[in-house]
Amino acid sequence: MQLNNVEMIKLLPPNMQTVRDKVLCKVVDESFKQMTYYAEQLAIYTDIENLEEMILDHLAWQRKSDLYEQSMDLETKRSVVISTPLWHKQKGTAAAVEDVVSKIFDTAVVKEWFEAGLLPHQFTIETTDNLTSSNKINEVKTAVDKVKRLTSHLKTVVVKREAGIVEPVGIGLYKYKKLVIGGE
Numbered sequence: 001m002q003l004n005n006v007e008m009i010k011l012l013p014p015n016m017q018t019v020r021d022k023v024l025c026k027v028v029d030e031s032f033k034q035m036t037y038y039a040e041q042l043a044i045y046t047d048i049e050n051l052e053e054m055i056l057d058h059l060a061w062q063r064k065s066d067l068y069e070q071s072m073d074l075e076t077k078r079s080v081v082i083s084t085p086l087w088h089k090q091k092g093t094a095a096a097v098e099d100v101v102s103k104i105f106d107t108a109v110v111k112e113w114f115e116a117g118l119l120p121h122q123f124t125i126e127t128t129d130n131l132t133s134s135n136k137i138n139e140v141k142t143a144v145d146k147v148k149r150l151t152s153h154l155k156t157v158v159v160k161r162e163a164g165i166v167e168p169v170g171i172g173l174y175k176y177k178k179l180v181i182g183g184e
Contacts, residue, residue, distance in 0.1 A: 064084070094110060104136070126158040127158070
């Protein structure tokens, strides 16, 4: 039985089907239809993985997603919309910065001042991702500024690379004296 298709008058016995009861049943039927409509509308909050891009745009606006950009790909938009309530709760903490950075970089570590040997209220981000342009660094800076504590400052973004040298390299020191015996 579906609540939006129920006709209460059909559930009543014949001796209770007066005009007053029929009107009351009609009102209850309309109420059930409205309730099921609104309940179906709430499903967007639990089914973000399957929403269309246009609905995601509206949901991001409604949730005040500071990091949401129209230019993001669909999966990133979904991830940002899902994470927004948590970011609002954690705003100003190191956990919020780490979460935001992990959405932009595949591998990244946020090191606070006491871990990186910096001045108080400074932090650094280390990553091994390939950066093809400075836009990614600007994107990180903008995103971090939106969730970090106002007194904290991003000092550097360190991009680590492995050198793939396979040739052996050697350095040596040879010291000798030239000893000439005899004539010349």
